[in-house]
Amino acid sequence: MQRVSCIDIGTVTARLAVADVEGGRVQRLAKQSTICDLGEGLSATGHICDAAKARVLACADAYLAAARSSAAPVMCCTLTSAARDAANSDELLDALAARGLKPQVIPGEVEGMLTFLGVAQAFPGKAILIADNGGGSTEFAMGSMKGGLIDLAFVRSIDVGCRRITERFLSEREDGVATDEGLAAAHAFARELFAPLSGMLGEARVRAERLVACGGTVTSLVAMDAELVPYDSAFVHLHELTLEQVERLEAKLAPMTVAERAQLPGLQPKRAAVILGGAIAVAEFMKATGFDVLTVSESDLLFGLSITTASAVAGEKSPVGWIPELSSLA
Numbered sequence: 001m002q003r004v005s006c007i008d009i010g011t012v013t014a015r016l017a018v019a020d021v022e023g024g025r026v027q028r029l030a031k032q033s034t035i036c037d038l039g040e041g042l043s044a045t046g047h048i049c050d051a052a053k054a055r056v057l058a059c060a061d062a063y064l065a066a067a068r069s070s071a072a073p074v075m076c077c078t079l080t081s082a083a084r085d086a087a088n089s090d091e092l093l094d095a096l097a098a099r100g101l102k103p104q105v106i107p108g109e110v111e112g113m114l115t116f117l118g119v120a121q122a123f124p125g126k127a128i129l130i131a132d133n134g135g136g137s138t139e140f141a142m143g144s145m146k147g148g149l150i151d152l153a154f155v156r157s158i159d160v161g162c163r164r165i166t167e168r169f170l171s172e173r174e175d176g177v178a179t180d181e182g183l184a185a186a187h188a189f190a191r192e193l194f195a196p197l198s199g200m201l202g203e204a205r206v207r208a209e210r211l212v213a214c215g216g217t218v219t220s221l222v223a224m225d226a227e228l229v230p231y232d233s234a235f236v237h238l239h240e241l242t243l244e245q246v247e248r249l250e251a252k253l254a255p256m257t258v259a260e261r262a263q264l265p266g267l268q269p270k271r272a273a274v275i276l277g278g279a280i281a282v283a284e285f286m287k288a289t290g291f292d293v294l295t296v297s298e299s300d301l302l303f304g305l306s307i308t309t310a311s312a313v314a315g316e317k318s319p320v321g322w323i324p325e326l327s328s329l330a
Contacts, residue, residue, distance in 0.1 A: 001027065004309040005072035005329070007063050007101070008301055009056055011039035011082040011135025011163050012274060013216055016063040017302040018070045021310035024148040024319065025121060026303050032066065033216075034059045035270040038092075039082040039135050043167035048086045057095055064099060068329050076309045076324040077101040080111055081136025081161060102325040108157020111301060112139035113320040116152065118303025119212055120145035122238065129201070129208035129289060132301060133215040133281055135163035135274065140197060140285075142208050150319065153204040156197070160190050160285075162217055162278030170277055176258035178276060183254060186277065190284035197288045211291040213241075214300040216271060217278030221249055222296050223266030224275075231266070237298035243286045250279040 001022040008015050014036045019029040036055040038048060060077075067075055077096060083089045083105045096103040106114075115132040125146055132139040137159050143152035169186035170178050178186075201208070222228070222236045225245055253261055253276045262272035286294060309324050311317065 002310040002313055003070070003072050004306055004313060005067035005070065005075045006302060006305045006309055007060060007075065007077045008305060009036070009038060009060075009077070009079045009083065011042075011080065011161060012037055012271070013135070014038070014056055014059045014063070015302055016066060017306055018067060018072050019303075019306035019310075021306055024307060024311070026306055029303060029306060030070070031302060032063065035268065037163070037270075039163040041167070042082055042086055042136075043164055046086065047088045048082065048092055053092050053095070056092065060096060060099060060101070064101075064329070073329055074309070074313060074326040075101065075329055076305060076326055077103045078305065078324070079103055079105045081108070081134055081159070084108070085136060100327055102327045104325055106322070108137055108139055109155045110320065110322045112141040112155040112157055113150070113152065113322070114304035114308060115139055115214065115301045116141035116143065116155070116304065117145075117150055117307055117319055118299045118301060118305070119214060119297045120150060121299055121303060122297065123212070126210070127206045127208050129211050130297075131211065131213045131285055131289075131294070133213060133217050133278060133285070134161045136161040137164075138281060138285060142201070142204055143206065148319075153206050154200055156200065158193050160193050160281050162274040162281060165190065165277035165280055166274045176261070176273060177256065178254040183280070186280045187284060190281050191288070194285050194288035197285065198290065201289060211286070211289055211294040212297050213282065213294045214297045217275065217282055218294070218296045219298065220267055220271055220275055221246060221279060221282065224249060224264055225266070227265040229265045233298050236296055239296050241294050241296055243283060243292045246279055246283045246286065250276065250283060253279060
């Protein structure tokens with residue numbers, strides 16, 4: 001059994017996983033999640049702001065300490081949509097490298113493959129479509145896992161995420177209440193970018209049996225719908241969420257201020273500013289893919305990243321073709 005640690009720095013959330021991996025499967029995984037909001041102001045400026053950079057670096061320091069205390073010998077560090085978009089990502093990468101990390105900004109397609117690898121563990125032999133809805137982008141991958149190997153019909157990364165939608169269309173009022181014009185524009189934006197998915201699904205050589213979604217938006221929507229306090233990952237994992245529920249929650253959120261949303265049972269207060277944008281993205285990709293029900297997965301990119309990191313440590317072939325750069329925690 002190989003113990004590994006991974007940090008993934010997304011547009012909204014930075015996360016740590018310490019996992020024990022054996023035989024290409026995660027046997028145990030402990031996660032920490034921190035809303036650092038790396039993408040704050042990114043849509044308007046094209047740059048990572050100093051405050052966001054400082055939040056991420058403080059979080060990375062805490063995660064490094066936690067990984068060392070867990071006796072994980074190596075760490076992988078990835079960054080996704082915000083780091084792909086920002087003109088000054090090198091400043092953050094250099095600061096992370098100064099801490100002994102080897103940060104990698106991964107392409108959206110690699111992000112999608114890693115997520116599929118993690119999610120598909122729960123659906124062996126089943127053809128599934130996964131959607132990883134993040135702050136700056138949503139990754140889609142369709143295929144199946146057989147004998148520990150993934151067979152993908154397609155992988156696609158689309159620049160629609162909760163933070164991107166919020167900053168472009170839902171920030172007209174300082175209190176966060178959505179305007180009718182903003183809501184309509186947000187839906188039109190997501191609808192247009194997700195539109196190609198219908199053709200991709202129709203042309204694929206396999207037909208997905210179910211849509212499986214992961215990310216902070218869908219887990220929060222389940223928790224909000226059930227008024228889940230405290231959060232219960234066992235309840236959320238593999239829980240179904242209907243399009244009707246998503247649209248009902250969107251209608252509830254839209255007239256509320258950010259402060260009011262922050263008081264809702266089941267929602268992390270720091271996610272209150274972007275949850276409406278996330279609900280819009282989820283509703284539109286459900287419509288684009290033709291699914292009126294999705295299955296929520298707590299397994300995600302971190303699971304796939306852990307498996308791929310363990311393969312690299314063992315000198316084995318990468319299950320997704322991408323090879324992580326590892327830093328020693330000794």
